[in-house]
Amino acid sequence: MTTTTPPRRRRRAPSKIERARGKAAALQKPRVILALLLLLALTSVMLLDGYLRAEVGGDQRVRSGASSSDVPDDVLEGGPILSFRGGQAVTQSVPDKTIALTFDDGPNPTWTPEILKVLEKYDVPATFFLVGSMVSRYPDIVDDMVDQGHEIGIHTFTHVDLSYQSDARITREIEQTQLALAGAAGITTTLFRAPYSSEMDAIDNYSWPVYQKLGEEGYTSVFIDTDSDDWKKPGVSKIIKWATPEDGEGASVLMHDAGGDRSQTVKALGTYIEKMRAKGYTFTTISGAMEESSEQQGQQQGQQAAGGASAGQQPAAPAQQSGGQSGGQSGGQSGEQSSGQNSTSALQAAHRTATGTTLYEGKALVAAVWVAERVVPALSAGLVVVGVAVIGRFGMMLVLARRHYRKRNKRRFSWGPPVTRPVTVIVPAYNEKECIANTLESLAKSTHSIEIIVVDDGSSDGTSEIARAAADSLGLTNVRVIRQENAGKPAALNNGVRNASHDIVVMMDGDTVFEPDTVRQLVQPFADPGVGAVAGNAKVGNRNTMIGAWQHIEYVMGFNLDRRMYDLLRCMPTIPGAIGAFRRDAVLQVGGMSEDTLAEDTDITIAMHREGWRVVYQEHARAWTEAPGSLKQLWSQRYRWSYGTMQALWKHRKSLTDKGPSGRFGRVGMPLVVIFQIVTPVCAPLIDVFTAYAMIFVDFKASLLAWLAVLGVQLVCAGYAFKLDKEKYRYLLMLPLQQLAYRQMMYLVLIHSCVTALTGGRLRWQKLKRTGEVGTPAGAS
Missing domain, CATH: 3.90.550.10 (Spore Coat Polysaccharide Biosynthesis Protein SpsA; Chain A)
Structure with a gap:
C-alpha cells in the first residue's frame, strides 16, 4: 500500500x-417554498374550478313528506313573496293580470343570451335567480342583464339544498354569491330563491329556519305560483300552457335559463309573452310586483280608514307590509304607474351598489375564476x-x-x-x-x-x-x-x-x-x-x-x-x-x-x-x-x-x-x-x-x-x-x-x-450521512 x-497544515481555510x-x-x-407555493397554486386552481362546477340539475324537491307544523298557516297559504320585518313573516302576492317572470339556475353561456334577446325584443323585464358559481364563470352575461334592466336574485353559490346545511354553510353560500355579483356587475341584491323550492305550501320544518335566518338578515325569499316545468322539456305548447296563470290571476312564473338544454324554453318564450299580453297581462320584476302590491294595500287601507271615519269608528290597524314599504307612503298614489316604471323604481330597492371591500373581493373572485377557467382546460390537455x-x-x-x-x-x-x-x-x-x-x-x-x-x-x-x-x-x-x-x-x-x-x-x-x-x-x-x-x-x-x-x-x-x-x-x-x-x-x-x-x-x-x-x-x-x-x-x-x-x-x-x-x-x-x-x-x-x-x-x-x-x-x-x-x-x-x-x-x-x-441557482456535491450498515449480502456470488 x-x-x-x-503537507499538513494547522488550519485550512x-x-x-x-x-x-x-x-x-x-x-x-x-426555492423549496417557491416549489411548494407552485403546487399549492395548482391545487387551489383545481379546487376552485371543481367548486365552481358543482352540478346544477332539474328544479325538483330532494325530500318529501316533511312536517310543516312549525310554519305559520298564513305563510303556507300566502303569496309567493316572503319577507320579514321586526321578526314577523309577511307574504305578498303578485297583483292580478301581472306576471313576474323569473328564471333559475343561470347564467348559461348558450341559453341565457338567447333568452335575453327575446326579452329585449319584447321589452319585458324579468328576475333572474343566479347561481354564484355560474356568475363567477360568466360575469359578462350578468353585467348585460343588469344593463338591460333585469333584476337579479340569489340562488346560492353551488345550488345546494340549504335545508340540510349548517348556519356557516348557509352564510357562505349567500356571501360568496354576493361577492360574485359584486365582481361581475358591481351590485348586491336582497332577493333570494332557494334551490329545489316551489310553492309556499311546500315550506316545511327543515327549510323554515333557513327563510327565517335570511329574512332577519334583510333578504326577501321568492317562491312561485306557476311552474312551467320547462326543465322536463315537455314541448313548447305545454311549457306555454303550464306557465299560464288561471282566471286572470297574477303569478310568479318559473322558467330556467340553465341546467340543461333550454332550446324549448327559448322557443316558447316569445309566443308566451305575446299570448299573455293578448290576455291583458303586464310583465314586471319581483320588486315591481312587491311595489304594486304595496300600493294596492295602501289604497285599501285608505278606503277602510275613510269608511271608518265617516261611521264614527277608529281607523283599522295597518295591514302587514313587506320590504319596508309603508302603506301610508304608497296609499296616496294613484296606482296608475306603468309596470316599466314600477320595475325601474323597484330595482333601486332590490339592488345595492357594491363598494369597498365587497367590490374588490368580488373582482378578485372573478379574476381567480377567470384564471381557473383557462388553466384547468390547459391542464386537462x-x-x-x-x-x-x-x-x-x-x-x-x-x-x-x-x-x-x-x-x-x-x-x-x-x-x-x-x-x-x-x-x-x-x-x-x-x-x-x-x-x-x-x-x-x-x-x-x-x-x-x-x-x-x-x-x-x-x-x-x-x-x-x-x-x-x-x-x-x-x-x-x-x-x-x-x-x-x-x-x-x-x-x-x-x-x-x-x-x-x-x-x-x-x-x-x-x-x-x-x-x-x-x-x-x-x-x-x-x-x-x-x-x-x-x-x-x-x-x-x-x-x-x-x-x-x-x-x-x-x-x-x-x-x-x-x-x-x-x-x-x-x-x-x-x-x-x-x-x-x-x-x-x-x-x-x-x-x-x-x-x-x-x-x-x-x-x-x-x-x-x-x-x-x-x-x-x-x-x-x-x-x-x-x-x-x-x-x-x-x-x-x-x-x-x-x-x-x-x-x-x-x-x-x-x-x-x-x-x-x-x-x-x-x-x-x-x-x-x-x-x-x-x-x-x-x-x-x-x-x-x-x-x-x-x-x-x-x-x-x-x-x-x-x-x-x-x-x-x-x-x-x-x-x-x-x-x-x-x-x-x-x-x-x-x-x-x-x-x-x-x-x-x-x-x-x-x-x-x-x-x-x-432562477439560475447553483449547487455543489453534497455529502449524505451514512451508517455503514450495507455490506456484501450473504450468498452473493
Whole structure:
C-alpha cells in the first residue's frame, strides 16, 4: 500500500467548494417554498374550478313528506313573496293580470343570451335567480342583464339544498354569491330563491329556519305560483300552457335559463309573452310586483280608514307590509304607474351598489375564476399528453427490456475474448469513515485483478487513516490513498484517473460494496473495442426500512427496465456513480469528469456518446449501496440528481444537431430523457391532482377504478423488473403506498429542481450521512 498526501497544515481555510456548498444551502429554503407555493397554486386552481362546477340539475324537491307544523298557516297559504320585518313573516302576492317572470339556475353561456334577446325584443323585464358559481364563470352575461334592466336574485353559490346545511354553510353560500355579483356587475341584491323550492305550501320544518335566518338578515325569499316545468322539456305548447296563470290571476312564473338544454324554453318564450299580453297581462320584476302590491294595500287601507271615519269608528290597524314599504307612503298614489316604471323604481330597492371591500373581493373572485377557467382546460390537455406518454413508456420498456434480456442471456452471446487484464478501481471519498472499510473489504474479495485508488477529498473525519488501517488489516498491497484539498467529486475522480496504472478504470462511491464477481462482470464488455463505458447494476442494501423499500422498487424498475431499454436503443444516458467502468483514454479524450454540472456521471456519459463511443449496460455486475435513510437526505440527493441531469442536458443541447453515429444520442436519447425524466415527471402530478379532482367533484367510483388501473400497469412493470433481476416479490406490497407518498415527494423534488434551474441557482456535491450498515449480502456470488 502506498500513500500520497499533501503537507499538513494547522488550519485550512474553507475551500471554494465548501463556501459554495454553504451558500447553496442558504438558498434552498426559499426555492423549496417557491416549489411548494407552485403546487399549492395548482391545487387551489383545481379546487376552485371543481367548486365552481358543482352540478346544477332539474328544479325538483330532494325530500318529501316533511312536517310543516312549525310554519305559520298564513305563510303556507300566502303569496309567493316572503319577507320579514321586526321578526314577523309577511307574504305578498303578485297583483292580478301581472306576471313576474323569473328564471333559475343561470347564467348559461348558450341559453341565457338567447333568452335575453327575446326579452329585449319584447321589452319585458324579468328576475333572474343566479347561481354564484355560474356568475363567477360568466360575469359578462350578468353585467348585460343588469344593463338591460333585469333584476337579479340569489340562488346560492353551488345550488345546494340549504335545508340540510349548517348556519356557516348557509352564510357562505349567500356571501360568496354576493361577492360574485359584486365582481361581475358591481351590485348586491336582497332577493333570494332557494334551490329545489316551489310553492309556499311546500315550506316545511327543515327549510323554515333557513327563510327565517335570511329574512332577519334583510333578504326577501321568492317562491312561485306557476311552474312551467320547462326543465322536463315537455314541448313548447305545454311549457306555454303550464306557465299560464288561471282566471286572470297574477303569478310568479318559473322558467330556467340553465341546467340543461333550454332550446324549448327559448322557443316558447316569445309566443308566451305575446299570448299573455293578448290576455291583458303586464310583465314586471319581483320588486315591481312587491311595489304594486304595496300600493294596492295602501289604497285599501285608505278606503277602510275613510269608511271608518265617516261611521264614527277608529281607523283599522295597518295591514302587514313587506320590504319596508309603508302603506301610508304608497296609499296616496294613484296606482296608475306603468309596470316599466314600477320595475325601474323597484330595482333601486332590490339592488345595492357594491363598494369597498365587497367590490374588490368580488373582482378578485372573478379574476381567480377567470384564471381557473383557462388553466384547468390547459391542464386537462396536458393530462392527456402525459397519460399517453406514461402508458407509451411502460409499453416500450416492457417490450425492449424483454428483447434485451433474451439477447444478453443467450448461451452463445459473448462480448468477445474474456477481459482478464488488471483494472484500476477509483474510490472518491469525502467523510466516509462509516463505509470506507466495508468498501475495501468487498474489493479485497474481487475475483478480478485490481488496483485500488482511494482519493480522499479533504475529509475531516479520518477517512484516509481508516482506509490505510483497513488495507493493512486486510493485507492489501494494491491500495493507494491519495489525499487532496476539498475540490469536489469530479476533481477526486479526475485525480484518480490521472494516477491510474491501467487502461480500464472502474469508478464506485465510497459507501458502496461490490460482490466478488462484480469487477470481472463489469469489464467484460470492453472486449468490444467500440465500447467506451459500462453501466453496472446498483442495488439498495438497506431495503428493510420503508424508505429503503421504496427506493429498492425504484432502483429495480429504473435499472432493469429503463437501462435495458436505453441500452438496446444505444443511447444510455447515465453511468451510475455507484458502479461504472471506463476506458481511461476515452475519459481523457472527453476532458475527464466535468465540474460544470452536478451530474458528472450523466455529463461524461453524454460526452462519450458524442465522441462516438458506445455505452452499454451490464446487468450481472452488481453493486450494493446505502440509500438515504431519511426523507431530508433523500430530498437532498434526488434534488442534486434531477438538477444535475437538467444541467447536463442543457450543456449538451447541441447534440440534437450532431451528425453520424455520434449523433445517435441527440436524435434518440436526448428526446427520450427530456420527455421521460423531466417533462413527464413534472406533469405527472396532474394525474394525481385530476384523480383527486374527479373523486371529489365528478365520479368517485370511476375515478378510483381508473387510478387502480394505472397502479395495476405499474405493478405489472415492477413485477417484470423484479423477475428479470430475480428479486423477492414481497417488496411490491409497498408499491401502492409508494405511489401515494414517495412519488409525491419525487414530484416536489423535480419541481424544486426546475425552479432552481429557472432562477439560475447553483449547487455543489453534497455529502449524505451514512451508517455503514450495507455490506456484501450473504450468498452473493
